[in-house]
Amino acid sequence: MILYFKTIYKVSAALLSGMWVTFKWMFRPSMTLQYPHEKAVTPERFRGTLVFDKDTCTACNLCVKACPTACISLEPYVDPATNKRLAKINWYQIDFGKCNYCRLCEEACPTKPVKSVRHSHGYEWTMTDRKEMHVKWVR
Ligand code: SF4
Numbered sequence: 001m002i003l004y005f006k007t008i009y010k011v012s013a014a015l016l017s018g019m020w021v022t023f024k025w026m027f028r029p030s031m032t033l034q035y036p037h038e039k040a041v042t043p044e045r046f047r048g049t050l051v052f053d054k055d056t057c058t059a060c061n062l063c064v065k066a067c068p069t070a071c072i073s074l075e076p077y078v079d080p081a082t083n084k085r086l087a088k089i090n091w092y093q094i095d096f097g098k099c100n101y102c103r104l105c106e107e108a109c110p111t112k113p114v115k116s117v118r119h120s121h122g123y124e125w126t127m128t129d130r131k132e133m134h135v136k137w138v139r
């Protein structure tokens with residue numbers, strides 16, 4: 001008998017606490033956006049699609065080493081006349097199929113004042129094919 005009333009008490013308490021949350025939110029302004037007519041304002045440190053600046057990249061490889069999913073690859077530019085590796089890239093590639101948007105590459109990148117690889121605020125990029133996830137920048 002005691003167990004019966006205990007169960008009723010527990011269920012009622014759970015129901016009321018759930019209804020209390022609903023009640024509190026009933027009087028707050030709506031957060032629904034009429035996408036695509038309305039767009040979300042993203043926070044300052046939002047991790048959107050990665051962008052890359054091939055002109056400032058020094059091919060230092062730090063982003064490649066920092067990336068936990070090994071989705072960045074690059075080839076440094078080698079001067080054909082001297083056969084010396086220059087602080088420039090030949091090509092740079094990100095496999096967005098593996099990227100988890102962790103920002104470790106951006107934090108490792110030493111270029112100043114703007115990082116050569118960095119997150120943008122873009123969140124509307126869609127891909128329909130696995131091949132489109134490999135994005136390559138060529139010098
Ligand atoms: S955001 Fe993370 S997973 Fe994506 S490329 Fe940068 S380090 Fe790699």
Ligand code: SF4
Binds near residue numbers: 058061064116
């Ligand atoms: S993007 Fe930055 S960290 Fe990566 S190779 Fe270029 S300069 Fe180095």
